[in-house]
Amino acid sequence: MNRAKTILDIQKMKATGEKITVLTSYDYPFTRIMDECGIDMILVGDSVGVVFAGHDNTLPVTVDDMLYHTRAVTRARPKALVVTDMPFLSYQTDLRDARINAGRLVKEGGAEAVKLEGGAHVTDTIRAIADMDIPVMAHIGLTPQSIHRMGGYKVQGKKEEQAQRLLEDALAVQEAGAFAVVLEGIPLTLAGRITAELSIPTIGIGAGPHCDGQVLVIHDILGLCEKYSPKFVKRYGDARTLISDAVASYISEVKKGEFPTEGHSFN
Ligand SMILES: Nc1nc(=O)c2c([nH]1)NC[C@@H]1CN(c3ccc(C(=O)N[C@@H](CCC(=O)O)C(=O)O)cc3)CN21
Numbered sequence: 001m002n003r004a005k006t007i008l009d010i011q012k013m014k015a016t017g018e019k020i021t022v023l024t025s026y027d028y029p030f031t032r033i034m035d036e037c038g039i040d041m042i043l044v045g046d047s048v049g050v051v052f053a054g055h056d057n058t059l060p061v062t063v064d065d066m067l068y069h070t071r072a073v074t075r076a077r078p079k080a081l082v083v084t085d086m087p088f089l090s091y092q093t094d095l096r097d098a099r100i101n102a103g104r105l106v107k108e109g110g111a112e113a114v115k116l117e118g119g120a121h122v123t124d125t126i127r128a129i130a131d132m133d134i135p136v137m138a139h140i141g142l143t144p145q146s147i148h149r150m151g152g153y154k155v156q157g158k159k160e161e162q163a164q165r166l167l168e169d170a171l172a173v174q175e176a177g178a179f180a181v182v183l184e185g186i187p188l189t190l191a192g193r194i195t196a197e198l199s200i201p202t203i204g205i206g207a208g209p210h211c212d213g214q215v216l217v218i219h220d221i222l223g224l225c226e227k228y229s230p231k232f233v234k235r236y237g238d239a240r241t242l243i244s245d246a247v248a249s250y251i252s253e254v255k256k257g258e259f260p261t262e263g264h265s266f267n
């Protein structure tokens with residue numbers, strides 16, 4: 001496909017059974033590379049606060065942070081659908097704040113959809129944003145902005161009662177108008193049940209193989225995040241060694257007078 005992907009293309013993939021691939025990106029060069037590889041969707045995640053800015057969790061991330069990174073991503077004009085996370089405190093206070101902040105991410109950032117965390121208790125918010133024609137992706141299960149309520153990043157829905165509530169959350173966000181839903185940190189059988197029950201695509205992270213698509217944090221698949229190594233991450237490359245080797249070689253060559261050569265210089 002040579003044109004840009006839309007939410008319709010993403011939703012069609014659930015029907016055809018083609019897996020939906022999603023990665024986070026926070027800047028221009030990473031976006032260019034993963035888009036050339038054919039990624040379906042790019043998530044400008046609030047995980048930027050952890051993997052880029054060095055915070056311990058996602059709570060300090062602001063709308064301005066998300067705007068800055070969303071602009072860097074959309075400047076790469078990816079074919080992938082660009083979805084931006086609504087950060088903590090940008091949609092929890094009231095519907096007016098939620099609408100303005102979602103609108104800014106689209107209008108000033110160039111995002112094509114927004115994502116927010118929560119189930120049945122955020123359906124009014126999902127509906128309010130969807131009503132202004134901004135596609136909304138929901139996010140249930142292990143919701144990182146709820147770290148203090150959960151008492152850490154813990155797998156959710158292990159007990160049947162909790163699992164039932166998560167299934168109800170999934171149905172509620174679909175009913176409220178979400179075009180897709182992220183399932184994070186839940187047992188694989190529950191993710192399979194939710195995926196079978198919903199007509200919108202499910203995108204899993206730490207939710208097993210039965211989801212319609214998968215998402216991971218780009219720094220995690222490259223071995224660039226020392227802070228967290230959840231069991232659900234698979235490292236597909238070692239960018240840390242790549243960077244470290246290049247930096248070490250540069251230092252060594254400058255110290256020895258081997259760089260720059262005449263070829264790197266001007267007469
Ligand atoms: N680099 C990075 N990758 C992520 O996926 C990510 C972030 N940062 N920051 C925000 C949240 C935090 N995430 C995390 C972080 C750690 C675990 C973790 O260690 N989970 C345990 C399970 C613990 C339990 O249920 O008892 C694990 O072993 O995977 C899970 C999700 C996901 N998100």
Ligand SMILES: CC(C)C(=O)C(=O)O
Binds near residue numbers: 045046048085184
């Ligand atoms: C990992 C995904 C789902 C996310 O919300 C993020 O990167 O912030």
Ligand SMILES: [Mg+2]
Binds near residue numbers: 045
């Ligand atoms: Mg997030």
